[in-house]
Amino acid sequence: MELTGWLVDAAELRHSPAGVPIARGLIEHESQQTEAGASRPIRFRVGVSAAGTPLAERLTDLPVGASIRVSGYMRRSRQRTPETDPIIISISRFERLQTTD
Template sequence: MTSNRTRISGRIADKDSLRHTPAGVPVLTFTLVHRSEQPAGVGKRKVECVIPAVAFEALAETIARWPRDAQVEVEGYLARKSRTEAQLTLYVQTIELTE
């Protein structure tokens, strides 16, 4: 089996309204903005990225209650947004407030 784990911190920049799948599963899509400095050769590199993310079930309901701009630590896996869209999305498996 190959590895597909992502752990990243950031702020919830935007989030959609909580919705439900046809099967009744709660789902929430949101945008995570990450900013940091990372080692690059002998110096440091400023890193900024915007990451689309999605959470399901109780996790989605929890995130829906949190404010925009909440600082969080997220862990999950990367996959295509859908069968027809190749954009990578972070599928959240754990998330915690860090501020």
């Protein structure tokens, strides 16, 4: 799956018991989608997780507000937060997007 959004909570880096770096953050997505012929605004937050070097370190280097496109898969999270559902995206790759402000 692929999703674009912006980082709303700085990614935190930790290490697994095996020493693998793992970064977890929170992104927000906003778009317009068509449903039954009508445009529908979509906005939600979802947790993201990146494991391994250099992916985890790259995620922690992003500033809050950075626009990104993430690719990966959805999975159930063991760590629920009030801001997100128990589903997170495990990132296999991501790219920082250029904003045109």
